Every structure is written in structure tokens, then in C-alpha cells.
Amino acid sequence: MTAKKTILAAAMLILGAAAQAQQTPTSGTLVIVPAQGEVRANNDQAVATLAIEEQDKDKAAAASRVNQKMKQGLDIVKKEDPQASLKTQGYYTYPVYPEDRPVAPGAAPKPRVPTAWRVGQYLQVTTTNLEKLPKTVAAAQKVLTLNNLNFGLSPAATKKLDEQRIAATYQNLNERIAAIANAMGRKVSDATLDTVDFEGSGAYAREGVSAAAPMMMMRAKNMDSAEVSEPSFEPGETTLEMRVVGKVKFK
Secondary structure, eight states: OOHHHHHHHHHHHHHHHHHHHOOOOOTTOEEEEEEEEEEEEEOOEEEEEEEEEEEESSHHHHHHHHHHHHHHHHHHHHHHOTTOEEEEEEEEEEEEOOOOOOOOTTOOOOOOOOSEEEEEEEEEEEESOOSSHHHHHHHHTTTSEEEEEEEEOOHHHHHHHHHHHHHHHHHHHHHHHHHHHHHTTOOGGGEEEEEEEEEEOOTTTTTTOOOOOTTOSOOOOSOSSOOOOOOOOOOOEEEEEEEEEEEEEEO
8 A cells, every 4th residue: 555545544534533523412301202211010811701692493482591691600700709790791692594495596585584594692791800700600511601711900900010111211201312412412401301192002991891792702602511621721921011202402
């Protein structure tokens, strides 16, 4: 390398270093800082959907069996878990038609006549007695079927964790403000938190809540006296999240 090229390369390095050393002025800068926090907790509530469905040529007979078995199921759940919150819902009655057969050309179509009736009803059980839940469900399954099951946090547990969630979110905001100040070559003491806007994420709003899907179940047949083994459940845990946006102004 020639002496001129060496001198030129050295000059370029010096100019580059000088350019890096010069920072954009940050006095009066307004910075928008997003942050988030989360807390985790073991689920303490279960929402089980039990169901009964009967089919019969006689609509009244099918409805009568549904009403009788739902009453039996209610009594069983109340006995096994007296503190559970119960809610009957989704009572339905549907006609069952035979398969359509091709109509001969020129023949008048025959009116459709139902060959049977399908009648069913759902029972929503909300409980915090998770230890006894397998026994309660197994007892109810002698008459009803388990259509759905969700675990989540009870309102009391969610309220208790809310303070921790806010604290975790605000801590993350402060950590990000410190990191931004450091990147700008400023002190944290030069920053003033102008606005804090907490945004509820809504991720926890529907934990533990389930809607019964109509007609997505197996019919119970001759289960009144059958013994059912206890099912196995793992409640798992729920993560509560929160977002926050802070407006930070530097001196």
C-alpha cells in the first residue's frame, strides 16, 4: 500500500470515529415507550358442561327422559359438590328425517315427515373444588355426558393477582426507559414520565368460560346404573398479561 493510500485510509477512520462520537441532540425529546408485564398462577376454577340427549319416535317420550335424567344429574352434582354453581341451558328439540330418495320424473314430491325426535339439554357446572372434580364428573356421567371442560382462574384469584400484574408491568416500563436513556447517552434522571396509559389486554377475560356447542355430543344409552371410572384432569395454569404505554420527555 502506498503512503498516500495509507494516509487516506487513516483519515477516513478518523472521520468515521468523529461522526460516531457526535450524537443527535436529545434535549426536549418525547419518547413513546411500550411495555408489558405478566404473572402466572395455577388455575383454581373449572367450568364443566354436562349434557343429555335422547331420541324417540314420540317427542313427548324423548323430552320426558331428558327432563328426568337432567333432574337426576342435577341431584348428583349437588350432592357431590354442594358449593358448585349450576346453570341449565341450551334445551333443544329437533326432528329427525329419513334420507331423501330420488323422485321419479314427473312424480310429485312427498312431504317430509319426521321419523323421530331428538331432544337434549346442557348443564354448566362452575366449581373451585378441583380436588373432588374427578369424582363429581364420574358420578354425573352415570346419567349425563361430559361435553366440555375448561380450567381457569376464579374472579377472586384474578382480583388478587391484579396488583402483582400492574407492578410487573410498571417495572418493565421503568426497565425499558432506563435502556432507552442509556442508548441515547442520557441519564435516567434526565427523563420525566409524562403519561402512563394502561391498556387491558383482554387475554384473561374469557378464561374458564366455555359455551356448549349444540348437538356435538354422544347420546347416553342405558347408563343409569353403570359405574364410570374417574377421569384424570390437570388444571394447568393461566398467564395474566397487561400492556402499558408511557410517554417520556427528556430535559
